[in-house]
Amino acid sequence: MNMTELAASRDGYGNALISMSGDPKLVVLEADLGKSTKSCWFRDKFPERTVSCGIGEQNMMLVAAGLASSGFKPFASTFAIFTERAFEQVRNGICRPNLPVHICGSHGGTHTGTDGSSAQSIEDLAIYRSLPNMVVMHPCDDVSTEILTKKLLEIKSPSYTRTARNKTPRVYDLDDSRIQIGKGVKLRSGSDVAIIACGVMVSKSLEAAKKLSERGIEATVVDMHTIKPLDEELVHQLASECKLIVTVEDHSVIGGLGGAVAEYLSENIPTILRRVGVRDRFGESGQAEEMLELLKISTNDIIDSVLEIKEKV
Amino acid sequence: MVLSRLNGLGDDELVGELNEIARKCRIEIVKMVYRAQAGHPGGSLSEIDLLTALYSTQLRIKPKEPKWHDRDRFILSKGHASPGMYAILAEMGFIQHTDLESYRVLGGICQGHVDMKFTPGVDFSAGSLGMGLSFGIGCALASRFDNSERECYVMLGDGEIQEGSVWEAMMAAKHHELGNLNVILDCNRIQNDDFVESQMRMFSIPDKWISFGWNVKEIDGHDMKEIVEGLRWLKENNEGPSVLIANTIKGKGVSYMENNPKFHGAAPNEEQYEMAMKELGE
Numbered sequence: 001m002n003m004t005e006l007a008a009s010r011d012g013y014g015n016a017l018i019s020m021s022g023d024p025k026l027v028v029l030e031a032d033l034g035k036s037t038k039s040c041w042f043r044d045k046f047p048e049r050t051v052s053c054g055i056g057e058q059n060m061m062l063v064a065a066g067l068a069s070s071g072f073k074p075f076a077s078t079f080a081i082f083t084e085r086a087f088e089q090v091r092n093g094i095c096r097p098n099l100p101v102h103i104c105g106s107h108g109g110t111h112t113g114t115d116g117s118s119a120q121s122i123e124d125l126a127i128y129r130s131l132p133n134m135v136v137m138h139p140c141d142d143v144s145t146e147i148l149t150k151k152l153l154e155i156k157s158p159s160y161t162r163t164a165r166n167k168t169p170r171v172y173d174l175d176d177s178r179i180q181i182g183k184g185v186k187l188r189s190g191s192d193v194a195i196i197a198c199g200v201m202v203s204k205s206l207e208a209a210k211k212l213s214e215r216g217i218e219a220t221v222v223d224m225h226t227i228k229p230l231d232e233e234l235v236h237q238l239a240s241e242c243k244l245i246v247t248v249e250d251h252s253v254i255g256g257l258g259g260a261v262a263e264y265l266s267e268n269i270p271t272i273l274r275r276v277g278v279r280d281r282f283g284e285s286g287q288a289e290e291m292l293e294l295l296k297i298s299t300n301d302i303i304d305s306v307l308e309i310k311e312k313v
Numbered sequence: 314m315v316l317s318r319l320n321g322l323g324d325d326e327l328v329g330e331l332n333e334i335a336r337k338c339r340i341e342i343v344k345m346v347y348r349a350q351a352g353h354p355g356g357s358l359s360e361i362d363l364l365t366a367l368y369s370t371q372l373r374i375k376p377k378e379p380k381w382h383d384r385d386r387f388i389l390s391k392g393h394a395s396p397g398m399y400a401i402l403a404e405m406g407f408i409q410h411t412d413l414e415s416y417r418v419l420g421g422i423c424q425g426h427v428d429m430k431f432t433p434g435v436d437f438s439a440g441s442l443g444m445g446l447s448f449g450i451g452c453a454l455a456s457r458f459d460n461s462e463r464e465c466y467v468m469l470g471d472g473e474i475q476e477g478s479v480w481e482a483m484m485a486a487k488h489h490e491l492g493n494l495n496v497i498l499d500c501n502r503i504q505n506d507d508f509v510e511s512q513m514r515m516f517s518i519p520d521k522w523i524s525f526g527w528n529v530k531e532i533d534g535h536d537m538k539e540i541v542e543g544l545r546w547l548k549e550n551n552e553g554p555s556v557l558i559a560n561t562i563k564g565k566g567v568s569y570m571e572n573n574p575k576f577h578g579a580a581p582n583e584e585q586y587e588m589a590m591k592e593l594g595e
Contacts, residue, residue: 027458049458051489052488056484058447058477059485062444062450062478062482063454064451065448066448066450066452066454067452067455069448069451069452069455070382070455070456070459071382074451089444092438092440092441092444093437093438093444093448096428
């Protein structure tokens with residue numbers, strides 16, 4: 001873990017498409033945002049296998065479904081927020097027939113910044129998590145995004161992967177063998193509290209853990225890049241070992257990573273939990289770091305949450 | 314042709330045979346909806362002549378091998394009109410006639426709306442309007458990528474095309490010049506609540522498709538000769554996407570259902586059922 005280099009997870013998606021191009025069944029679909037989601041890198045090299053759908057996300061999702069039904073492996077991307085416009089198409093046309101269409105929603109979360117709340121998807125993980133058959137992921141850096149995207153070729157169900165626009169510290173070294181769909185990765189070990197994070201908040205959680213260590217609190221930090229299926233075994237183990245859990249996500253506290261962990265814990269191993277996430281409100285225009293502070297999901301907010309629940313025991 | 318008995322028939326004999334198949338399907342449609350006391354008879358009866366000709370004379374399909382990769386695809390986008398689809402699938406041998414008794418019954422293969430996970434011969438799980446054309450574009454692109462000759466047929470309803478995503482798909486099909494994509498538009502002039510005209514005025518439907526760059530042909534959707542010729546036109550017209558606009562009568566074949574918005578989604582009572590069976594020659 002170097003954390004010194006910066007990269008955007010959306011670049012990992014673009015790289016993955018190129019490195020999967022040897023598969024003749026791979027097709028890439030775009031809805032006028034290829035330059036943003038980085039599918040444009042594939043289009044430049046393989047225009048004959050790239051399908052432009054214009055600004056028409058509802059159509060794109062079902063074109064992808066039709067391709068999948070005929071044996072192709074479609075990867076469709078747009079902004080996270082615009083995938084939501086096609087929610088019912090995804091629900092009825094992709095998930096219900098369980099067609100392996102892989103959706104990438106880039107520019108997810110409030111971290112996307114100055115476009116303001118219209119572009120800041122804070123509910124995508126929750127809504128896609130509610131769909132049967134769907135795999136839902138939110139990787140933390142370009143390396144893990146590339147590895148996880150490539151692993152989607154091995155699964156037979158549909159998936160949604162949220163990537164981020166802005167550069168954040170690279171967490172993984174290339175070819176990290178721990179990165180598997182459905183398996184959380186323990187990036188740091190400590191017995192006082194477990195911080196379970198996803199996406200851009202993983203590096204923030206590592207920063208928070210470092211600062212907590214200076215105060216004598218040792219935190220485990222887990223990159224829970226797969227929200228569904230949730231790595232329940234790991235969550236159970238963390239609850240047994242650390243007794244206190246904090247979840248961290250650039251997403252609503254309702255229904256996303258925090259929701260998934262809360263559901264598991266309350267049914268199986270009731271544990272003191274604090275969810276760091278967006279508290280049922282919309283964002284606004286601002287720089288990424290400003291948004292995290294405004295919405296109380298910054299590094300300091302993670303630290304405060306840990307201190308708060310430490311006081312409870 | 315799937316039904317070997319139709320091979321080599323003259324035009325008039327073929328039309329006669331097709332009308333007879335459609336008559337038998339109409340009986341099954343009414344029986345299914347009556348047994349279930351639910352479902353959509355009106356749109357099933359308006360589409361059945363079109364489906365009969367399509368399945369009997371045109372689709373390259375293998376009923377005993379429903380997942381044959383190089384089969385033509387047929388997508389019933391107006392997926393609630395499933396009794397029509399199940400009736401023709403049974404006639405073709407994809408499913409058994411006894412399977413029709415499972416329409417809307419728990420554990421049955423004939424779901425309320427057509428579903429590819431349940432019924433052999435169903436290529437898309439429809440039921441939510443406005444989705445089939447986009448799915449069909451995916452199938453047509455796949456055929457192109459595979460260098461295959463397989464064609465894709467999509468049936469839409471005239472009420473259904475009020476869904477905005479249909480117009481996204483119409484643009485995309487032309488943009489990609491999908492000559493292997495064929496739409497059959499069942500214009501029965503009635504939707505759930507009332508006549509199409511009262512719910513959302515469509516003005517000239519042919520002009521709308523023409524303005525999107527599609528090849529357009531209009532037919533009487535209950536004249537079997539016109540239907541067979543129209544379907545042939547669809548198949549042979551491979552310069553860009555084509556639409557066959559079929560003017561039909563909702564509830565066609567059962568007097569009290571014809572042009573009656575009440576029978577978009579309602580089952581006949583016992584007396585009405587007996588009358589329908591009599592009118593259909595059962």
